[in-house]
Amino acid sequence: MKSVLVDLTQLPLERTGVGIYAVNYVKRLQAQAGGMRLHFLVLDDDAELLREVAAIPNASAIVLKAKLFRRFLFRVLLEQVIIPALALVKGIGAVHSLHYSFPLLSFGRFKRIVTVCDMSFFLFPELHVPAKRVFFQYFIRRLPKVEGLLFISESTMNDFMRDFPLCAAERCVIPLGTELARLQAPADPRVVAELRKRFDIGRYILYVGTIEPRKNILGLVKAFEQVAPTHPDIKLVIAGKLGWDYDSLLQYIEASPLRDRIVLTGYVNETEKHALLKSADLFTYVSFYEGFGLPVLEGMAAGVPSITSNISSMPEVAGNGALQVNPNNTDEIAAAMRSLLDHPEARASLVERGHAQSRAFTWENTTAISLDFYARLLGQREAGTQPGQLRG
16 A cells, blocks of 8 residues: 655744644544555654654654754755655655645656645735745646645635646645634633733734735734724734734834734744633734635634635635625724624624534544545545545
8 A cells, every 4th residue: 555755844833824734634644544654754843743643543753853954955955855765765655745845856656745725926926025935936836747736725726727727636625624622612711811911901803823914914903093092992912923024014013103002922822822812802814815714714713703804715714704804995894893893792693603614614624635635646545426625
């Protein structure tokens, strides 16, 4: 039986987006991998992934030194030389890369599977730093040559196919999930109290995500400035690490007359994020573009009235469980905030719908579809009859 090598070396230690996807995928493999033989490339500074991989039956970890392979040139060497060599020596049937880049040469000896998280490098190239834009556009242009593509939403797959309509790779949508039981459970009151004290917050509107132009945080701040005068007890909490091109945003916040009511927490871990979500009055995620929009799903699952954008993948994720607004219209964002802050019955109804919507997205489903895709691509299972999952 052919095995699959999953490359986990692309993941930063501070988990966002693809990192959260990868960790939850690995966790679910512990119960769902069955007889599938799996190998994982893991860096030696990633204790969490090393621990989770060790608990997967029929799996082995190939551990590499982070001091070397977190450096760009060594990272390229690993992906383009070492991984193909490993695949050939170990007789691996497929290599799964989780974040755009992948081994360019397979010598026809192993299948290449790539997870495509979004198409922002093509749709919004101006919102990325030049080096990343050039690097990832190079690999995305070559994705039609791989054997299998996993997309985290129908929206992302449609965006890709508009740019690459002749792509013949097998394609599959793997909607992401969320940890429903954990997010719906009460937060640790000690963590809540510590965060309230650390950031001096009572009632607040919350954003969670990387601070970068695509997330439209400036639009969120401007909408908050409209709402704040009639809601003097509300603050805006922006939770996330600094990404790129954030100087103009920070300058705007510093000059804002509401500077004392806008809180920048920096990166928060999963426990802190859970506590912030459970204590928020509103959750807002009015991004200009998303490949999925995982924070929207987490907000709904946590029982927070949520506002998100009405474009790209976000309607696919939110359904009727969140208010949808035009992210380019600050007045519309502000009106949505007011409607929920001022009407408790609307908030309660939205929370109920959000809970129902979030239950449709589970990591178990993400994992099951991914494993089925592996098996189909390796010829170990006949294509099923479920519509819309496997495309070629």
